[in-house]
Amino acid sequence: MAPAIVHWAAAFVLSAVSLTSPxxxxxxxxxxxxxxxxxxxxxxxxxxxxxxxxxxxxxxxxxxxxxxxxxxxxxxxxxxxxxxxxxxxxxxxxxxxxxxxxxxxxxxxxxxxxxxxxxxxxxxxxxxxxxxxxxxxxxxxxxxxxxxxxxxxxxxxxxxxxxxxxxxxxxxxxxxxxxxxxxxxxxxxxxxxxGGAGAGDAKVKKRNIHGILNGVSWGIMFPIGIIIARYMRAFPSADPAWFYLHVSCQFSAYAIGVAGLATGLKLGMESKAVTYSEHRNIGIALLVFATLQMFALLLRPNKKHKYRMYWNVYHHSCGYTVLILGIINVFKGLSILQPVNVWRKAYIGVIAGIGGVALLLEVITWVVVLRRKKSKA
The missing domain is CATH 2.60.40.1210 (Cellobiose dehydrogenase, cytochrome domain)
Known part of the structure; x- marks a missing residue:
């Protein structure tokens, strides 16, 4: 009964205000x-x-x-x-x-x-x-x-x-x-x-698509691909499954990231009055290093090849550069899009979760490697 009285009282007040205030x-x-x-x-x-x-x-x-x-x-x-x-x-x-x-x-x-x-x-x-x-x-x-x-x-x-x-x-x-x-x-x-809602919704939809594609590719899939390569290969039983999982994850991240970059470039052409130079430049750098990573698959020498060590330096350097730039640019994009705060918190939670899993696997991997060395000794 009380909620109903409050409801009708509120309705009366609103009606009175609309009548008294033209x-x-x-x-x-x-x-x-x-x-x-x-x-x-x-x-x-x-x-x-x-x-x-x-x-x-x-x-x-x-x-x-x-x-x-x-x-x-x-x-x-x-x-x-x-x-x-x-x-x-x-x-x-x-x-x-x-x-x-x-x-x-x-x-x-x-x-x-x-x-x-x-x-x-x-x-x-x-x-x-x-x-x-x-x-x-x-x-x-x-x-x-x-x-x-x-x-x-x-x-x-x-x-x-x-x-x-x-x-x-x-x-x-x-x-x-x-x-x-x-x-x-x-x-x-x-x-x-x-125009109204339709004109605004179209551009907002494009920005959201751009943000989702890049967030999923550079911000989530690429780090997961690195975790697969770094920790699964420490277990002989996971070979060569870890390699195919790693390649599939990174190639998918690259394809989605390129699509995200394309939507970003289109948004830039449609909004010539405003340019986010830093966000754009990091995105271009991401594409360059990620493309070098794709070439790494074609240039990969045999494990016993004399150039294998140099290839490892090249491959790991590009990979970790993409990892760092990708996460930074996701946060740059969130600052530009300014979505509801829950999305920023959600991404922070995802990255923290991935980081926590990586830390746990790092400890487990070192324990396995040290035990293996001790056993061989």
Missing amino acids: SQAATCTSQTFTGNRVYTFCNDLPTLNCFLHWTYSPDQSTLSLAFVGAPATPDGWISWAINPTDTGMLGSQALVAFKDVKDRMTVKAYNISSYSAPDNSKVWFQVKESSAEFVGGVIRLFATLILPEKGITTVNHVWQVGPSVTKGVPDKHFVQPANLAAVGILDLMKGQST
Whole structure:
């Protein structure tokens, strides 16, 4: 009985708020603004409970807008952006409204060139005027923009809400499905916003595929392949099974890794405004050393050959280089993708588990080898 009363009470409060606060109404058509601001078009954006109003003059290339949204917390921020080069957040030119250090509403323009702190540099459009107000739990962002090209009829737009501001700089937003889907294509003349979740989901899906392929190949399969070669061959009964298992595991890791690199290169071509140089360069180095490892199979001399020792140095050096670079680059990729924290913890758990197994096998192998030497002596 008590939970039912709480449920109905909560519903009543929410209904009362929606009636008393026009800014939080279910549709943009019921929203009104101070200063007799009136706009030609308005749209109920498909995610994050946000609304966009605008008037566009193609001859003057002037866009007047009002963006309304509730920040993730009362001390958070809201943002609306145009992306002139892509359909996602990276490369977007954003207007962000929040409370400054003096608790006054302010609007700043940012060039979103990375997933780290926003770049407070010159943006693609000219901001003629801007202001913001906090009313009834939502922030209203007002601005008049001059687009750099006349006659533009459609733009890629992005909207977002964030939880906090630190020292006058907006902090990162959440990465829930609603946040990731907050993109679309805005037809300035027809008053329509299309794309929405589909446009964002496509790019997110590509990034996730890239991350999974590389995480599984370089980050998991390659270390397992090294463990198979290092510890199974210490047991004569495992010969030659260990060799075929080792080759199969490393070749599969290489094939999956190449597919992961291909998806990464395609993502890079589709997002020319942003480049993750360090992550890309490590990925290229990984491919080079891993390819050398594949050639090692073809160049492998007989165990008693005089060049076998040099081949071992070459093979082991390339293998351990791929191992180290692969794990490092997986963490670099996680920092870029910023998935739910459970994925980072899961990968750390997997690597810790593989490391624990390797340590245990190292001890067992040394015990076996020392006993064998003692027996022969």
